[in-house]
Amino acid sequence: MMTLRQVEVIRAVMVTGTIGGAAKLLNVSAPGISRLVKYTEKSLGIRFFQRQNGRYFPTPEAQNIFEQINGVYKKVDDLTEIISKIGHGTLSELRIGSVPSISQVMVPRAIEQVRRRYPGLRIDINILKLEEAIDYLLLGRGDCVAMSYRLEHPGLDFMPLASGELFCIVPEGHELAGRKQVSAKEIIRYPLIGIDPNDPYGRIMAEIFARNKLKYDITIRARFGTTVCALVKAGLGIAVIDQFTVAHGGYPGVEVIRIVEPTRFDTYVAVKRGAPLSLHIEHFIDCLRTEMRAVGSHKIAAAKPASRVRKK
Secondary structure, rough: OHHHHHHHHHHHHHHHHHHHHHHHHOOOOHHHHHHHHHHHHHHHOOOOOOEEEOOOEHHHHHHHHHHHHHHHHHHHHHHHHHHHHHHOOOOOEEEEEEOHHHHHOOHHHHHHHHHOOOOEEEEEEOOOOOOOHHHHHHHOOEEEEEOOOOOOOOOOOEEEEEEEEEEEEEEEOOOOOOOOOHHHHHHHHHEEEOOOOHHHHHHHHHHHHHHHOOOOOOEOOOHEEEEEEEHHHOOOOEEEEEEOOOOOOOOOOOEEEEEEEOOOOEEEEEEOOOOOOOHHHHHHHHHHHHHHHHHHHHHHOOOOHHHHHHHH
């Protein structure tokens, strides 16, 4: 019975034709190679090589053994290649879902970090409504979903991502532009865009209006933050939006103002309960969490006008 080390040494001598060449190939001493070859031949009762003019040639008896050795090495090379591909993500696919508010800025920044570690990883990103996330995970269409709130479901687990706040956004040159903060009472003086009371973020603002007995009028409703920002930039009104949508100067042309009333919310990543998470998914979740928590820890900077944030 040959050990893997003996196989490695015999093959090295076979490939290089000399003890010295095998020693260099394996980065070991020549005497050690010579001793192991002799020991292997003696223990197996087979002569592997004939020595002629300082070179080692396979004996006829050893030809079949060398073919098997090459087969072993081919398998090892294949295994090494597969391991390398797995390490680079080449044989895997990361399937992630996200609600629109997290997908615009936060997910791309997290994906940038994931791509650096796993350059060959295939990535599939889906922008989902909250009600679509359950089927997406339970039916195996994706691995995880970044969500703006958690719900109770026996088939899903929720892991915290980050806490955030809502901000008021206005077009550049607006009466409120340049303000450090604005109250709910001031917000309702202007046409409002995109605050849907059934949306998790809209529900927070609606509760503040209700608590303060303030009547408000939603002139335009738009589900996606990019659309809301575009409408605000066009001067069609102002809006209340989460800080992750407009983080890092994510939408030029609008200014971001802190809201006086508390608007804190928590975000989560949902996964199918009991499903094992690959290293790629775990790394993506870690990257997304890091990116979002970094935004949450710099709320004052986020409250500055967008033009000033972009210069940083």
